Amino acid sequence: MLTRLKVDGFKNLDGVDVRFGPFTCVAGPNGVGKSNLFDAIAFLATLADKPLMEAALVVRGGDARRGDVRSLFRKLGPMASDRMRFLVEMIIPKRGQDELGQTADASMTFLQYELELRYRPDPTIKSAGTLMIAHERMVHVNRGDAKAHLGFHHKKAWRDSVVQGRRTSPYISTEEDNGVAIVALHADSEGGKTGGRPRRVPASSLPRTMLSSVNNAAEHRTLVLARQEMMSWTQLQLEPSALRAPDSFTAPRSIGANGAHLPATLYELAQQAEQGEAGGGENVYADVANRLSQLVENVRNLSVEVDEKRQLLNIVMTDRHDTEHVASALSDGTLRFLALTVMEADPKSRSLLCLEEPENGMHPLRIPAVIELLSDLAVDVNEPVDDDNPLRQVVINTHSPSVVACVHDDALLVGQAVQVVQGGSEEARLTLRHLPETWRCNIEPKVSAVTRGDLLAYLNPLLAIEEATRTRNQKPGGTSRVMERKDLQLSLFDKSSEVL
DSSP: OEEEEEEEEETTEEEEEEEOOSEEEEEOOTTSSHHHHHHHHHHHHHHTTSOHHHHHHHSTTOBTTTTBOGGGBOEETTEEOSEEEEEEEEEOOSEEEOTTSOEEEOSBSEEEEEEEEEEEOOSSOTTOOEEEEEEEEEEEOOGGGHHHHHOSOOOHHHHHHHSOBOOOSOSEEEEEETTEEEEEEOOBOGGGSSOOSOEEEEGGGOSSOTGGGOOOTTTBHHHHHHHHHHHTEEEEOOOHHHHHOOEETTSOSSOOTTSTTHHHHHHHHHHHHHHHSTTHHHHHHHHHHHHHTTTSTTEEEEEEEEETTTTEEEEEEEETTOOEEEGGGSOHHHHHHHHHHHHHHOTTSOSEEEEEOTTTTOOGGGHHHHHHHHHHHSOOTTSOOBTTBOOOEEEEEEOOHHHHHHSOGGGEEEEEEEEEEETTEEEEEEEEEEOTTSTHHHHOTTSOOOOTGGGHHHHSHHHHHHHHHTTSOOOTTOOOOGGGOGGGGGGSOOTTSOOO
């Protein structure tokens, strides 16, 4: 669970310090940097798995064809910064396994990770610069400080179930030795059975982060789990073609970031439930169908068709007229909603889900059901974490007034592009603001809260549209826009009403 992210020098993110709750909605107009925030999360997730350059070139904005990573650094007029810094606070699972199947029990589950990357130019080819590590650090957050660091409202029983362990020394540290930055990896074995001196490597010679090099739970149990946590941070891009595709019998039993393997995942959940109790599989299908009926009213039941001859699994929805509809015949919005519903039913689904514009493909009257589902996907911080309440988190971004109106007030962040002049150059930086009298006011007292004017386009969009287009000439012919028709005025927002 990602509870805090500070970013400096990445794209147009500079001085950005975001506190996340279980469910967070970032609203803002096009081009302010909402997607860059998701890109920063995706970049950190990839850095936990791949070498520096490979991670940089797969992030949106990195030019893999030319091998150019300069575009990922903050621009200052014609110049670009040569450093980017990240600070992450996160909660990791108490127990897991490494790649060899060895059990890993974290010595501490609330961690803080710092990473600074520097651009290293190639002296021979201007566009062929690389990345190098300037600083890397992983430490724990004391249990006594956890409540203040989290900020969002939660029950003590929940906090006690996720913030556990004890640690007195860092997991990763960086120190100076004769002007050279040295990254040290400290042992963290069960009961101190293995140890010895830290492994020390010059930062500039590391081809990847020290965290991404850890894969042995016997020596670095907590870092193994921290790495797995960061690697699981996923930007969902649910593609209709992937959602509609049937699965082979040997397909993975978890939904991919693009929505692939939806039939196999649902079938696996049903089979596991059936093994637990007779009729458990039908209960899984019924629960998913009931949730789907909040979006599509004529759903009677849902199942996974097993084609033994072709060895394929396919989702079939039956409506109230007993007509069967295979997945390939369902609408894009229905399939996206179904994928999220299956993720909700799967306790092993990814720990952090980032989703852009969840309103796409949804009728405006169905937006409340979508937001309710996304909120329910996230962990309930009023109850301890267990198999029925997995440590899962959801972050979305949106332009939609309907989405903003439906989210809880303490979940909303409003993104704005603020013009800043530095060194004679002007740049647009992303600023995120919260609503007054919400939990972020206490933990971020220096950040200005959202004003009424900031929310005009969301709370009274017709008034905002009227003001934005007041000076434009109407098209010839005397036709009126829908919002100007007198026979519809009673159905539209009162344009004279206050915003708040």
